[in-house]
Amino acid sequence: MSKALFFHAGCPVCVSAEQTVADALRQPVEKVHLGEVSHRVAEAESLGVKSVPALVIDGQVFHINHGADLSALK
Amino acid sequence: MSKALFFHAGCPVCVSAEQTVADALRQPVEKVHLGEVSHRVAEAESLGVKSVPALVIDGQVFHINHGADLSALK
Numbered sequence: 001m002s003k004a005l006f007f008h009a010g011c012p013v014c015v016s017a018e019q020t021v022a023d024a025l026r027q028p029v030e031k032v033h034l035g036e037v038s039h040r041v042a043e044a045e046s047l048g049v050k051s052v053p054a055l056v057i058d059g060q061v062f063h064i065n066h067g068a069d070l071s072a073l074k
Numbered sequence: 075m076s077k078a079l080f081f082h083a084g085c086p087v088c089v090s091a092e093q094t095v096a097d098a099l100r101q102p103v104e105k106v107h108l109g110e111v112s113h114r115v116a117e118a119e120s121l122g123v124k125s126v127p128a129l130v131i132d133g134q135v136f137h138i139n140h141g142a143d144l145s146a147l148k
Binding site for chain 2: 004016017020021024025026027057058060062063064065066
């Protein structure tokens with residue numbers, strides 16, 4: 001089973017959402033805080049992420065609610 | 075473990091997203107097609123759903139991407 005990726009920017013609401021979603025998924029979830037690892041913004045972008053928080057499962061991007069546009073994190 | 079709810083409106087993109095998300099979750103997921111069971115729009119609304127597709131896990135609402143505002147389904 002492939003790993004899921006959860007991109008976020010660290011706001012408390014996003015982190016709470018993240019934990020619920022991560023706990024609910026069968027597969028392991030790597031949480032990527034784009035505010036802390038800004039070099040991974042390009043990776044998120046290449047996967048099709050437009051805003052955070054976003055969940056990527058098997059190459060499919062799910063933009064969950066809306067925290068910030070990816071462009072705000074560059 | 076409580077059941078998750080997935081509200082959608084039946085578009086092909088939403089159904090594909092729905093299947094990926096439902097398969098990825100540990101808990102059982104009830105899929106609610108609000109275009110077919112419009113009497114459940116009020117239930118979705120009371121849970122805090124603003125647009126579809128939306129996933130509700132343990133009372134937390136996750137608006138995933140954006141298909142349609144709930145108001146369009148009334």
